[in-house]
Amino acid sequence: MTVTPPRVPPPDGRGDTARRETPAPPTVPPARTAPAPSPEEGAGRARDSRSFLARAALVTAALSVAGALLGLARDQALARLFGAGGDTDAFLVAWTVPEFAATLLIEDGLAFLLVPAFSVALARRARGVPGDPVRALVAATVPRLLLALVGGAALVVALAPYLVAVLAPGLPDPALAVDCTRLTATCVLTFGLAGYCSAALRAHRRFLAPAAIYVAYNTAIITAMLLLGGRWGVRSAAAGVAAGGCLMIAVQLPSLVRRLGARSAMKAETAEVADAPEGAETADAPEVAEAPEGAPARGAPTDGARPVAMLLVVTVLLFALCRQSQVLVERYLASQLPAGAISHLNYAQKVAQIPMTLSLMLCTVTFPVVARALADGDTEGARARVERDLALAACVVLLGTAAVVSCGPQIVEVLFQRGAFTAADTAATARVMRVYALGLLAQTLVGTLIRSYFSAGRPTWYPVAAMFLGIVVTSWAGAWAVDPWGTAGIAAANAAGITLTAALLLAGTRRRGMVPVRVRRVLLEVSRPLGAALAATAAGAYAASLPAGPVVSLAAGLLAVTVVFVLLGRALHAQGVAPALRSVRSVTRKLAHGRFP
Numbered sequence: 001m002t003v004t005p006p007r008v009p010p011p012d013g014r015g016d017t018a019r020r021e022t023p024a025p026p027t028v029p030p031a032r033t034a035p036a037p038s039p040e041e042g043a044g045r046a047r048d049s050r051s052f053l054a055r056a057a058l059v060t061a062a063l064s065v066a067g068a069l070l071g072l073a074r075d076q077a078l079a080r081l082f083g084a085g086g087d088t089d090a091f092l093v094a095w096t097v098p099e100f101a102a103t104l105l106i107e108d109g110l111a112f113l114l115v116p117a118f119s120v121a122l123a124r125r126a127r128g129v130p131g132d133p134v135r136a137l138v139a140a141t142v143p144r145l146l147l148a149l150v151g152g153a154a155l156v157v158a159l160a161p162y163l164v165a166v167l168a169p170g171l172p173d174p175a176l177a178v179d180c181t182r183l184t185a186t187c188v189l190t191f192g193l194a195g196y197c198s199a200a201l202r203a204h205r206r207f208l209a210p211a212a213i214y215v216a217y218n219t220a221i222i223t224a225m226l227l228l229g230g231r232w233g234v235r236s237a238a239a240g241v242a243a244g245g246c247l248m249i250a251v252q253l254p255s256l257v258r259r260l261g262a263r264s265a266m267k268a269e270t271a272e273v274a275d276a277p278e279g280a281e282t283a284d285a286p287e288v289a290e291a292p293e294g295a296p297a298r299g300a301p302t303d304g305a306r307p308v309a310m311l312l313v314v315t316v317l318l319f320a321l322c323r324q325s326q327v328l329v330e331r332y333l334a335s336q337l338p339a340g341a342i343s344h345l346n347y348a349q350k351v352a353q354i355p356m357t358l359s360l361m362l363c364t365v366t367f368p369v370v371a372r373a374l375a376d377g378d379t380e381g382a383r384a385r386v387e388r389d390l391a392l393a394a395c396v397v398l399l400g401t402a403a404v405v406s407c408g409p410q411i412v413e414v415l416f417q418r419g420a421f422t423a424a425d426t427a428a429t430a431r432v433m434r435v436y437a438l439g440l441l442a443q444t445l446v447g448t449l450i451r452s453y454f455s456a457g458r459p460t461w462y463p464v465a466a467m468f469l470g471i472v473v474t475s476w477a478g479a480w481a482v483d484p485w486g487t488a489g490i491a492a493a494n495a496a497g498i499t500l501t502a503a504l505l506l507a508g509t510r511r512r513g514m515v516p517v518r519v520r521r522v523l524l525e526v527s528r529p530l531g532a533a534l535a536a537t538a539a540g541a542y543a544a545s546l547p548a549g550p551v552v553s554l555a556a557g558l559l560a561v562t563v564v565f566v567l568l569g570r571a572l573h574a575q576g577v578a579p580a581l582r583s584v585r586s587v588t589r590k591l592a593h594g595r596f597p
Helices: 015-021 039-082 086-094 096-107 109-126 133-158 160-167 174-184 187-203 213-232 235-250 253-260 262-274 310-334 341-352 354-359 361-375 379-416 423-454 462-485 487-512 519-544 550-571 577-593
Strands: none
Touching: 039 086, 039 213, 039 341, 039 354, 039 361, 039 379, 086 096, 086 160, 086 174, 086 235, 086 341, 096 109, 096 174, 096 187, 096 310, 109 133, 109 187, 109 310, 109 361, 109 423, 133 160, 133 174, 133 187, 133 253, 160 174, 160 310, 174 235, 187 235, 187 253, 187 361, 213 235, 310 341, 310 423, 310 462, 310 487, 341 354, 341 379, 341 423, 341 487, 354 361, 354 379, 354 423, 361 379, 361 423, 379 423, 379 519, 379 550, 423 462, 423 487, 423 519, 462 487, 487 519, 519 550, 550 577
16 A cells, blocks of 8 residues: 655645745846857957047047137137237136136046946946936936036136136236126036036047037137127127037037937947947946946946945046146236236147147047946956057157147247237247147146046046146246246246156056056157157258248148158157058048048
8 A cells, every 4th residue: 555645735834826826036137148259250349449439539530620720710819809918818817717617527527527427327228237327327417517517607706806816916907807707607507518418428439519519619709709809808708608608518419318318228238339449348247346436236226316426526626626727827927927928828828739639639539438448347458548549649749749849939920920919929929839848748648647547437536646746846836937937937837747747647557547557668659759759849940940931931840840750750660650640541531522420
């Protein structure tokens, strides 16, 4: 006889029914992953990534050059209409507001904060994190940012008389400077919103609208001066700053709205894989181990209340303030010199910094790539990208430095010597411009290296300390040199301070930076175009000194500089020369056929 053992009921005592009706535990849908690419697919993605970066750099280069040319036209109009006297000095004191706002809210501050934050949000979206991290980030940041910007603009308007007294105590007409400062105070709001749009679009790898903002901005200032200059005087330029800030938002807002729309959000996930930089892993990188500090872990609900660490905000803003305070030191010291000194410094700095601006265009395009690589845990890819950027940026800025030093008087004469801008103004401006050029390589290294410190979205005090020490050197050296050498002494102090900062940032990348740059390799690559630049400067100075008109002398000097630099750069195997030549050929070909991506 067979004995059947008794069936033991489950703990809840409901027998088979309970077992059948017990619901399965909830399952979390796995994050979307992509299959590992074959070697052929990986090579194709690398080519597509390089092609994408080349197109983006082309667009940014074309519009940045257009913006720079319009900036020169703006300075030409200012010089022709108002000269280099007391009225222009008053406006340039007020110009400190948009200069600071551009650095804090467009070029450095907000970009260093928001590009990594949007990159992390896009990476989380691409991995299938529930919800939309990008929209959550926008919803959490825009209201607070708007409130802070409105308060900042109102504070500048209220404190304008005190700001002018602190910035330029020796100004002949402080009332005019106060009026201009109050008009330019609106850019605290408009630049902030424009910078937010730029950072969001660049993180989405959309560069056309952000690159066009200075075209719109300078167009508005020039138009205001031409239309209102006879009636409002130099106040018309300040009114143009206010109008230009509004245009900076207008050219970007439609594109940003499309990117944040429902359909665009779905398309972005596919685009992120197609646009991924060489070596980046967008689909299957481990999120918990590699996510930057402050980014929520995989599968966790998106916390929109704290998308950016407050300590990161403080360190980024302090660095940007320290960097821009160089201008405050210069104008404070120059305000004690005869009328026109601030104007000479301004015109010289604007022209001398054009090579630096052009050299950093590539970094503007690749900063989101570096940030996204770090968000995906690809430190090696980020380091390779930063080192390539340093080599190419050094080549571009050293070529420009050779041109500025060798052809300085001809450049200033061709650009500015007309109307109220006299030959004496040309000589004074060219003298200062040549001294400024000595710090251009350091300025470019700082602009490139600082992205490696903040691209992971983590707070670090080291760049702030390095920039602060540079400002201390600038202040002390400027106070000592202003009496014997005037504006040239101020410019030399600027070059000394920024050179110290560049050296400290480069030395600290391995231990304190988020991207461990190989310092010896970088120094070797920079030394090669440096030798070519020295020889090119001598050749350009000789060609520009030949007896001829200013336009012919300038053309001869620039041609000599370019030919000697390129030949020696290739002979010395400078890493950035060949990519720069390819970029120039690509731009020339696109311009000749009227085609832009």
